[in-house]
Structure formats: C-alpha cells, structure tokens
Amino acid sequence: MSSIDNVTAAEYLGDALPFVDRIREIIEVIQLFEDFEVDELEGLARYMRVYRAPAGTEIIHEGDEGDFMLLLLDGSVEIVKKDVRGLPQIVGSAGPGKTLGEMSLIDGEPRFASCVALSTVEVAVLDREGLSRIIAEEPSIGVKLLMELLMLLNQRLRNITGQLMDCQEARRSRIR
C-alpha cells in the first residue's frame, strides 16, 4: 500500500485544522464538502494531514495501491494515464478545491491515473485509517462524508455512463 509518506519530495505541514479558512475560501468548488458547516469542517480537518510538494512531484502514481484521497488546497496537477501502448497521455488537470483519489481511498484498488504537480502544491490528505477514525469517533461527520462521497461517485457514474452510451451510439452509426 502506497501512502503519501512514500512521496519523498512531500513536506509534512501538520493536520489540516490551520487550513480550514483556506478550505472555506475554496469551498465553492469543493463539491465533496459543500454541505459541511464550519464546525464539521474543523472536525474533519483534524483527521487530514497537509503536505507541500514542489512542481514535478508525482503525488499519485498510476497502478500503485493507494489508500488515501487528496484535497488540493493550492497549486494544480496534471492527470496522466498510460494509453494502450504504455505512453503517458494527459487526460486532464485539476486546481484548488478538487479532490483526487477517492476511489482508492474506498476500495484500495490500484490508482487509475497519475497526478503530477504543475506548480508547488499544498494538499490535505485523508487516508483510510483517518476515515475509519472519523466514523468511530465522530460518526455524524463520518456519515456525512460517506454520503457526500456517494453523491460524488454517483454523479461521476451518471456522467461517464452517458459518455459511454454516446460513444457506443457513435460507433454503431459509423458501422451501419
């Protein structure tokens, strides 16, 4: 299991409690936490650890088993995935307020893509142990987080299923 502490270029800045104001600043784009009150954010922040890493750092490596998700507090990352020939392709980018890696947080399966810092980045990390502790120690915040994760995955699933149906339809109409 690859933890954030294996990213040797990442510097540990402590728990996320001092960053709650920053989280509130960018909250409008944090779909995951949009329904959280300030005291709930503070409760959650105690379970998240903040790291800073320079441009070029690969924060998440495709194929690694991983057990954490990231909230981008500052800076941006490029999302890179190998194509069928093994060549890295840029499939997207993400800036402050975006969350990355939720799927591996939940199921521990290999990372779907890599994330490379485009500038100095600050990230708040929630790992599986942190999630378990929130659920045990702050169940109302834990349940809210799980519900928000469900909403996020659900929305992504609806979106990707729509894209798949469009793609299949386009293929069928070319074949006809």
Next chain:
Amino acid sequence: MSSIDNVTAAEYLGDALPFVDRIREIIEVIQLFEDFEVDELEGLARYMRVYRAPAGTEIIHEGDEGDFMLLLLDGSVEIVKKDVRGLPQIVGSAGPGKTLGEMSLIDGEPRFASCVALSTVEVAVLDREGLSRIIAEEPSIGVKLLMELLMLLNQRLRNITGQLMDCQEARRSRIR
C-alpha cells in the same frame, strides 16, 4: 417523487425480517450485503419492505424521480432503456440477489432505465427515509451499508470507465 407504492400492481408483504433466510440463501450473489453478519442483516431487514408483483409490472420507470432501491428476492426483471430515437431497448436483465436503483436512492435523480418483471417478482425495498432511519437508529449498520454502497458504485465506475476508454480507443483507431 415516485415511491414503490405508486406501482399499483405491487402487493405489500410487510417488512423484510421474515425474508432474512431467503436473503441468506441468495447472499452469495448479493454483492451489496456480502460482508453483513446475520444479526446485521436482520437489523437492516426491519427497514426494508417486501412487495410481490406479477409478470409485466414496470417496477421502476425510466425518467421518474425515485428514492428507493430494490433487492430482488425472487423472479427476474428486464432492464429497458430508451435509445436516442425514444425506442425501448433491452439493455440487460437481473435475477435474485441483484440490487437495482441504488443511484436514485442516493441522489433522487431520475431513473436511468426501466425495470419490468419477467415473472412474478418479490422485492425488498429500501427507501431514503429507511436509509435515514437506519443511520440514525442503527449507526453501525448504516455506516456499513454506506461503505458497501460506495464499494459497489466504485466498482461500477471502474468498470464503466474502462469500457469508455476501450470505446474511445476503438473510435480513434477507426478514424485514423
């Protein structure tokens, strides 16, 4: 919001507690509940309501807002979705142990497809109110259910994303 009680052909059989043995019989194919112990299943069953409906009943109607998921206890259903021309296409089928409609349970968004009974079916229904009550009254079971729902959606998301990438790759190689 369309509840199961709007399906007029469906006959209410009470809560799911008397059906726990049936659920245990089919548990191997119920991915959603595979990590539940018997007493947890019994706890959950108190919040689910069981209905029987004859062949031909449309249990879930595409486009409806819905707030419940179904566990198929007996019988099977056909999954039907309208294509771009509005013509119904059979996109799959499901038998005992399959769950249907989890996405609308979570987000209340319109149903993605319709489910039509191919034979007499018995279904155990969990609606949003039931989910809220489980979380409030039996938080450990509630959290387990949310985690299992997350695993289920996650696996589906990985699967569909893989299919989308294959489809896009196939389109690109045809266009080249």
